[in-house]
Amino acid sequence: MQLTINPDTMMDQIIKAAEQKKKQALHQPISKKEKLTAIRDNKTNEKQANREEEKIIENATKTAYICMLFYLL
Known part of the structure; x- marks a missing residue:
């Protein structure tokens, strides 16, 4: 049995959750x-x-410079 996922429904749920979070954040009074x-x-x-x-x-x-100096010696 294969599960079917409806992307539109999932997207709608995500959007609704985001909108609710936004409303909650907007209603918090901040001085x-x-x-x-x-x-x-x-x-x-x-x-x-x-x-x-x-x-x-x-x-x-600095490390690269030191390594380069040792390489040249």
Whole structure:
């Protein structure tokens, strides 16, 4: 026996669930102060993530340079 899946029905269910989540999110009152705090927090988190990524790239560059020097010797 083979199960049949109706993609239209599945898509409709996903859309309805997303619409319900959106309505719930819109009805939550958020003050201007809370929004600004969230923006600042997100900005801080993004800066930290960028710093960590830059450290990884810098370390990889240094490692590649050292490997190249040893190769040339």
